[in-house]
Amino acid sequence: MDKRDPFRHNVLTSGHRACSGCGEAMAARMVTDLVGPDAIYVNATGCLQVFSSHNQQSAWQAPWVHSVFANAAAVASGVEAALRARGKETPVVVQAGDGGTFDIGLQCLSGMIERGHNVLFVCYDNEAYMNTGVQRSGSTPHAVRTSTSPPGLFSQGKQQLKKDVLSIMAAHHMPYAATATIAYFPDLKAKVEKAMGIRGPRFLQILSPCPLGWAHDSALSVTVARLAVETGLFPLVELEHGELTGVMRLAGQKPVDDYLRPQGRFKHLFTGKEGAVELRHIQALADARIRRYNLLEADTQWDTASALRCARHGRGGYVSSSLSVSQGVDNVL
Amino acid sequence: MRISTFREIRFHGRGGQGTVSAAALLALAAFEDHFESQAFPKFGSERRGAPVEAYVRISNTTIRAHNQVYTPDVVVIQDAGLLRSEPLLRGLRQGGLIVVNSEQEVDDVGNKNDHFRQVYLPASSIGERHLGRPLPNTVLLGALAAGTGWVSLIALEQAVTKHLSSKGEKMVTANIAALREGYGFVSSEKEPVS
Amino acid sequence: MKQLLEGSQAVAEAVRLCRPQVVAAYPITPQTHIIERLAQHVANGELAAEFINAESEFGAASIVLGAVTAGARAFTATASQGLLLMTEVLYNIAGLRLPVVMVCANRAVGAPINIFSDHQDSMSVRDAGWIQLYVESNQEAADSLIQAYRIAEACELPVMVCMDGFLLTHTFEPVALPTQAMVDDYLPAFQFARTLNPDRPMTLGGASEPDNFQEYRVDQHAAMENAQKVVETLDAEFAEQFGRRCGGLMQGYRLDDARTVLLGMGSLMGAVYDAVDQLRDQGQAAGALRLRCFRPFPAQALVQHLKDVQRIIVLEKALSPGAGGIVAAELRAALQQAGIMTPVESVIGGLGGRDLTPDVIEAVFQGIPDTEAGVTSRFAPDHITSASDEAERGEQSYG
Numbered sequence: 001m002d003k004r005d006p007f008r009h010n011v012l013t014s015g016h017r018a019c020s021g022c023g024e025a026m027a028a029r030m031v032t033d034l035v036g037p038d039a040i041y042v043n044a045t046g047c048l049q050v051f052s053s054h055n056q057q058s059a060w061q062a063p064w065v066h067s068v069f070a071n072a073a074a075v076a077s078g079v080e081a082a083l084r085a086r087g088k089e090t091p092v093v094v095q096a097g098d099g100g101t102f103d104i105g106l107q108c109l110s111g112m113i114e115r116g117h118n119v120l121f122v123c124y125d126n127e128a129y130m131n132t133g134v135q136r137s138g139s140t141p142h143a144v145r146t147s148t149s150p151p152g153l154f155s156q157g158k159q160q161l162k163k164d165v166l167s168i169m170a171a172h173h174m175p176y177a178a179t180a181t182i183a184y185f186p187d188l189k190a191k192v193e194k195a196m197g198i199r200g201p202r203f204l205q206i207l208s209p210c211p212l213g214w215a216h217d218s219a220l221s222v223t224v225a226r227l228a229v230e231t232g233l234f235p236l237v238e239l240e241h242g243e244l245t246g247v248m249r250l251a252g253q254k255p256v257d258d259y260l261r262p263q264g265r266f267k268h269l270f271t272g273k274e275g276a277v278e279l280r281h282i283q284a285l286a287d288a289r290i291r292r293y294n295l296l297e298a299d300t301q302w303d304t305a306s307a308l309r310c311a312r313h314g315r316g317g318y319v320s321s322s323l324s325v326s327q328g329v330d331n332v333l
Numbered sequence: 334m335r336i337s338t339f340r341e342i343r344f345h346g347r348g349g350q351g352t353v354s355a356a357a358l359l360a361l362a363a364f365e366d367h368f369e370s371q372a373f374p375k376f377g378s379e380r381r382g383a384p385v386e387a388y389v390r391i392s393n394t395t396i397r398a399h400n401q402v403y404t405p406d407v408v409v410i411q412d413a414g415l416l417r418s419e420p421l422l423r424g425l426r427q428g429g430l431i432v433v434n435s436e437q438e439v440d441d442v443g444n445k446n447d448h449f450r451q452v453y454l455p456a457s458s459i460g461e462r463h464l465g466r467p468l469p470n471t472v473l474l475g476a477l478a479a480g481t482g483w484v485s486l487i488a489l490e491q492a493v494t495k496h497l498s499s500k501g502e503k504m505v506t507a508n509i510a511a512l513r514e515g516y517g518f519v520s521s522e523k524e525p526v527s
Numbered sequence: 528m529k530q531l532l533e534g535s536q537a538v539a540e541a542v543r544l545c546r547p548q549v550v551a552a553y554p555i556t557p558q559t560h561i562i563e564r565l566a567q568h569v570a571n572g573e574l575a576a577e578f579i580n581a582e583s584e585f586g587a588a589s590i591v592l593g594a595v596t597a598g599a600r601a602f603t604a605t606a607s608q609g610l611l612l613m614t615e616v617l618y619n620i621a622g623l624r625l626p627v628v629m630v631c632a633n634r635a636v637g638a639p640i641n642i643f644s645d646h647q648d649s650m651s652v653r654d655a656g657w658i659q660l661y662v663e664s665n666q667e668a669a670d671s672l673i674q675a676y677r678i679a680e681a682c683e684l685p686v687m688v689c690m691d692g693f694l695l696t697h698t699f700e701p702v703a704l705p706t707q708a709m710v711d712d713y714l715p716a717f718q719f720a721r722t723l724n725p726d727r728p729m730t731l732g733g734a735s736e737p738d739n740f741q742e743y744r745v746d747q748h749a750a751m752e753n754a755q756k757v758v759e760t761l762d763a764e765f766a767e768q769f770g771r772r773c774g775g776l777m778q779g780y781r782l783d784d785a786r787t788v789l790l791g792m793g794s795l796m797g798a799v800y801d802a803v804d805q806l807r808d809q810g811q812a813a814g815a816l817r818l819r820c821f822r823p824f825p826a827q828a829l830v831q832h833l834k835d836v837q838r839i840i841v842l843e844k845a846l847s848p849g850a851g852g853i854v855a856a857e858l859r860a861a862l863q864q865a866g867i868m869t870p871v872e873s874v875i876g877g878l879g880g881r882d883l884t885p886d887v888i889e890a891v892f893q894g895i896p897d898t899e900a901g902v903t904s905r906f907a908p909d910h911i912t913s914a915s916d917e918a919e920r921g922e923q924s925y926g
Contacts, residue, residue, distance in 0.1 A: 069608060132556050133556070135562075135580070136580055147563040147566065150570045152572070154571065155570035357531075357699050370700075370701075373694070373697055374693070375693075398885070399694045399797050399798070
């Protein structure tokens with residue numbers, strides 16, 4: 001426990017070299033403080049690894065290992081197997097960016113899940129390979145400018161859609177997979193705590209804005225993350241064994257423009273005919289996601305056993321899982 | 334007898350301040366002025382705010398070596414805050430020039446015995462006025478050109494026009510204005526402290 | 528007409544001029560600027576190629592393999608961890624005798640993770656069957672890239688152009704780029720005899736058994752040895768058409784009456800030439816030999832250049848832990864094979880981007896003392912901090 005603040009472990013402590021406003025740093029701090037220092041963290045190559053373990057210094061106050069880009073899930077599998085063989089219960093957590101999850105890391109992740117390792121895999125999704133200079137990843141959304149999906153005479157940014165990694169997770173029928181963001185901390189907290197209470201492979205995809213790569217004001221990281229949710233572009237959902245068991249309902253639907261305008265990575269869409277077409281595409285994507293997860297009308301009363309552990313309110317609020325349902329659900333965090 | 338020219342300049346800044354661009358622009362300008370030149374950075378992974386160094390060599394003969402600059406003739410400091418934590422002046426030659434982005438004279442720029450020349454200018458504020466962001470680099474380049482006479486203002490402007498063309502005409506014009514103001518700041522100043 | 532170009536830019540332009548039809552890559556520092564420029568060219572219609580963002584380097588290498596078998600000129604680039612991740616495919620490409628060309632932006636290999644230049648990455652795959660050329664400048668990088676396609680397509684062997692990460696990729700220096708017409712003249716349209724085609728079906732990549740495998744390797748080895756001539760010839764042809772040479776297999780500097788010669792590869796040679804000049808000014812008979820083509824290993828030519836030299840030093844930016852310098856070991860073997868028993872001083876330096884400065888090179892020329900008996904290689908000293916550096920550090924206030 002960090003002596004300076006009795007309510008924080010500071011597993012990721014200060015002095016690291018993240019950019020100001022880094023969404024990944026915020027998310028990592030949230031997650032690792034919720035999990036705590038009694039865990040083994042396996043980190044893939046990427047921004048978090050680089051800014052937290054730069055040049056013979058480390059910002060980690062918990063056991064932490066970094067190997068290469070593609071293998072974090074496999075290394076974690078080995079860690080977990082060894083702990084099991086030694087009769088130890090220390091939790092194992094993988095931290096990877098979207099590169100180490102969606103693309104180069106997908107093979108090892110799939111293997112880890114398929115074999116059923118008791119590992120929590122956390123993806124800090126900033127939607128591009130930020131560490132190496134903002135190149136596109138499978139997670140980069142449609143029409144985004146990156147350095148390898150640049151707009152040009154014949155291009156409006158990334159052609160392809162954002163890879164639906166949650167559906168890939170669902171197809172593994174893994175015990176728990178969920179999305180979260182830095183803008184909804186109680187939601188993220190509930191999901192981390194829930195995940196930590198489940199055995200087997202678990203997955204969290206946390207939308208983590210990158211002011212540099214998304215080209216927005218570094219003070220707006222949380223705002224931008226919130227807008228991603230409020231427009232329906234990034235639904236906050238939970239899947240257990242492939243079935244949808246939790247949805248954070250939206251009070252209303254904001255137009256995607258609200259989300260796109262503050263970000264320079266979409267700037268090219270606001271000039272010209274082709275850009276306007278893409279804006280309509282993006283709105284259509286948001287609408288489709290809202291329909292798919294029924295975000296505007298989701299019935300937030302679920303009766304699965306795990307859902308009952310977290311009572312919900314109509315507008316998407318959560319009660320801390322540490323309070324029992326009967327104690328009164330007036331405390332909406 | 335041909336006068337041998339060999340000059341080394343070191344830039345210090347933070348990621349996001351255009352330090353590497355500044356070095357490239359200086360080398361480009363020298364090249365426009367028919368010198369051999371070379372520019373390259375020393376930095377870690379892409380990270381805004383982290384300390385960055387960049388080097389320039391200017392010569393009238395082919396530059397073959399690719400190592401870092403250890404004995405610069407000029408040190409350009411794009412972020413005076415770095416003076417607190419980094420040995421920015423290491424190797425600066427006797428009588429060398431320090432160009433500092435600062436609103437006022439900075440005390441701990443060591444100048445006791447080595448007869449360095451110093452130039453201070455509020456490059457970030459000047460940059461902000463022209464570019465809308467506190468980018469000091471082109472302002473400092475103008476100051477450097479005036480302070481050394483090693484590259485012409487015209488060559489710098491040509492370099493800016495070529496190198497920043499992808500950012501659009503407005504940015505090119507704004508950067509040229511920033512260059513000129515930096516240049517004018519130094520060339521109109523009294524004799525710098527030595 | 529020279530321009531001041533970043534090394535990555537020079538390479539990207541050279542690639543564009545070679546008209547590849549498929550470019551596939553996965554970003555890794557310090558190669559990123561190369562592929563970003565190519566992506567922009569494709570996005571602007573300036574390069575008529577499929578630009579494929581691979582899911583990993585293993586994918587990228589596999590994509591260019593597939594592209595070449597289907598009759599398209601292809602390009603990829605990587606470094607360090609990425610090169611190692613694609614290693615299985617590198618062997619595969621070479622064994623299939625495919626004319627793939629790639630750039631390796633030489634970078635140290637982790638652990639510990641390090642993004643700066645050394646040659647451990649390309650050295651690690653020296654047995655994969657790729658031709659490996661090490662360039663010393665951005666000009667040579669661009670020119671070698673163009674030559675590489677000719678060499679690859681003539682020999683049906685893949686070619687890796689190795690250029691130092693950051694030291695060349697991120698350095699601006701003068702480069703003359705040829706015109707499209709000049710490159711088209713030198714490099715004809717892509718032709719590959721074993722292109723997959725329903726009109727003439729072929730099976731590529733079948734299995735082999737003990738009674739025929741060795742012959743594949745014999746052929747491959749012979750093709751690699753023959754490639755030495757091809758590298759020289761095509762460089763000479765390039766010189767005729769473009770007016771400058773890359774050095775063929777190797778390039779000497781003030782070798783004529785040199786008693787001490789330092790052999791090395793890549794951008795470190797610039798500082799070596801400066802050191803040679805200084806030593807010569809002091810009356811010492813020093814010289815340098817830049818090895819450009821490491822694979823195939825041009826043993827005969829090396830022996831020719833070094834047979835009368837009294838003191839041979841190899842300075843390299845890689846090592847085989849537990850064995851020592853790699854180039855040094857191969858040179859020793861070549862000399863001994865020719866009956867030349869001149870000892871080779873093996874010096875390793877510049878690892879992980881450690882700067883090889885003029886004073887370090889000078890110390891290497893003067894001789895690195897043995898630290899232990901029986902050691903096969905020594906390590907170059909660090910840049911010697913000057914007295915004024917120390918004084919400055921003392922005077923800094925830490926607020």
